[in-house]
Amino acid sequence: xxxxxAAQVKELRANTGAGMMDCKHALTETGGDxxxxxxxxxxxxxxxxxxxxxxxxxxxxVGIAVDGTAGVVVEVNAETDFVARNETFQDFVRTVAGLALxxxxxxxxxxxxxxxxxxxxxxxxxxxxxxxxxxxxxxRRAAVLTVESGILASYMHNALxxxxxxxxxxxxxxxxxxxxxxxxxxxxxxxxxxATNPQAVSRQDMDPAAVERERDILREQARATGKPDDxxxxxxxxxxxxxxxxxxxxxQTYVIDGERKVGKVLEAAAEDAGGVVAVKGFVRYxxxxxxxxxxxxxxxxxxxALGG
Numbered sequence: 001x002x003x004x005x006a007a008q009v010k011e012l013r014a015n016t017g018a019g020m021m022d023c024k025h026a027l028t029e030t031g032g033d034x035x036x037x038x039x040x041x042x043x044x045x046x047x048x049x050x051x052x053x054x055x056x057x058x059x060x061x062v063g064i065a066v067d068g069t070a071g072v073v074v075e076v077n078a079e080t081d082f083v084a085r086n087e088t089f090q091d092f093v094r095t096v097a098g099l100a101l102x103x104x105x106x107x108x109x110x111x112x113x114x115x116x117x118x119x120x121x122x123x124x125x126x127x128x129x130x131x132x133x134x135x136x137x138x139x140r141r142a143a144v145l146t147v148e149s150g151i152l153a154s155y156m157h158n159a160l161x162x163x164x165x166x167x168x169x170x171x172x173x174x175x176x177x178x179x180x181x182x183x184x185x186x187x188x189x190x191x192x193x194x195a196t197n198p199q200a201v202s203r204q205d206m207d208p209a210a211v212e213r214e215r216d217i218l219r220e221q222a223r224a225t226g227k228p229d230d231x232x233x234x235x236x237x238x239x240x241x242x243x244x245x246x247x248x249x250x251x252q253t254y255v256i257d258g259e260r261k262v263g264k265v266l267e268a269a270a271e272d273a274g275g276v277v278a279v280k281g282f283v284r285y286x287x288x289x290x291x292x293x294x295x296x297x298x299x300x301x302x303x304x305a306l307g308g
Contacts, residue, residue, distance in 0.1 A: 002032035016041050019124030058288040060084055060137070062168035063097035064154045071152045071170045072100040073285045074142040079135040089137075090161055092129055096122060097163065100142040110142055143170075143283045150174035150280075153186025157194045166287045169194045175270065175277035182277070185269050188256050193284050198249040201279050206248065214243050249279060 004027045012023040012034060018041050030036035060077040061084050076093045083089050095116060103109040111123035118125055122139070130137050145152060150173050157167035169190040173182050200206045215236060222235035244251045250263035260268075262279075270277040 004028055004032055008032060008034070012037050012041075019121065019127045021120070021124060022127070058291040060287060061090065061093045061160065061164050062156070062166060062285045062287050063093040064156055064163045064168045064170065065094075065097035065101055066152055066154050066170075067101055069148070069150075069152055070101055070144065070146045071154060072097055072142060072144045073168045073170055073283045074100050075140045075285050075287060077138050077140050077288070077291070078133070083133055083135055083137075084160060086133065088129070089133065090164055092125070093164055094161075096139060096142075100144065103142075104144045105142050107139060107142060111139060141285070143285075145170045145172050145281055145283050147172040147174055147280060149176075151182045151186050153183070153190045155187060155190035155194055167194050167285070169282065169284045171282045172280040173277065174280050176273050176275035181273055182269075185265075185277070189262070189279065190282075192252070192255045192262065193249065193282050195255050196249075196252050197284060197286070198252060198282075199247040200249065201281065202250045203244055203248050206244075211240075215240055218243070249282070 004024060008027055009020060009023045012018070012027060013020060015034075016023070016038055018026070022041065023037070026037040026040045027034075030040055058077060059079060059081045060075065063074045063076065065072050074093065074097045076089075076096060078084065078089065096110065099113045099115075099122060100110050103113050111121065111126075113122050114120075115122050115125040120128070126137055126139065153171045153173060154163075155169045155171075156163060156165040157169075159165035171186055171190045171193060173186045173189065175182055199210075218239040219232060219236040222232040222239070223229075225232075225235070227235065245253070250261065250266070252262050254260050254262050254265050256265075266277050266279065
């Protein structure tokens with residue numbers, strides 16, 4: 001029997017998109033013949049992913065899983081919104097979210113984790129799902145959030161099923177008084193984050209380089225008014241405060257009442273709880289954000305989705 005090397009397995013995987021174990025099996029079955037191994041995978045339907053891997057996948061689902069003081073948000077993409085309503089795909093996203101609670105935000109660790117009741121890795125199960133569903137699918141990202149003392153609140157906007165939807169948010173709220181006193185606040189803060197999309201909890205958490213770029217832009221805009229330099233600096237700093245109100249959670253106007261700043265809401269909660277209440281972090285995933293979507297023929301897209 002021909003010895004199968006890791007390099008051969010890697011090459012076959014690159015050529016077909018099939019899972020590592022499937023590639024090794026194919027090479028073993030064909031005595032190491034690369035072309036025959038590709039044909040073997042195609043016959044088994046395991047090389048289908050390679051034909052679809054170049055297609056843009058910007059639809060799909062965001063999934064959330066929470067276990068006590070730890071939670072995770074994942075995004076799994078598909079090509080069409082039809083797939084998001086597929087129960088098999090939904091089960092996959094739900095399972096991946098549960099596994100990500102233990103593997104963290106490391107995608108390679110997540111893809112290499114054992115998929116329950118299959119004997120396959122998550123990546124191999126995904127390849128099988130591509131062959132079954134007939135679309136390019138990919139696990140795009142995952143983020144884990146934990147809290148030491150307090151609660152981890154979640155919110156799913158446009159939910160298609162429990163924990164599955166288009167915008168997923170986790171918020172870690174720390175404070176005294178037990179979880180029950182923070183649950184309502186956490187839920188409302190998660191809804192707020194979903195609506196406003198802040199970049200950071202506070203000004204101190206902002207990327208200094210991003211703040212400086214914004215300050216330079218605002219300074220140039222102010223300078224264009226022809227004002228003296230000292231006035232220009234004051235104008236720039238005033239506009240920078242407005243920038244913080246847009247991007248920093250604590251400086252934003254609380255969408256629940258439309259009046260108070262989020263920072264003031266936390267101060268009021270602290271008075272009620274008898275101790276400091278603070279947002280230690282948040283994660284917000286919007287399905288498909290940052291993916292360049294291809295403009296196409298709607299009728300053709302529908303025909304493909306229906307298998308036409």
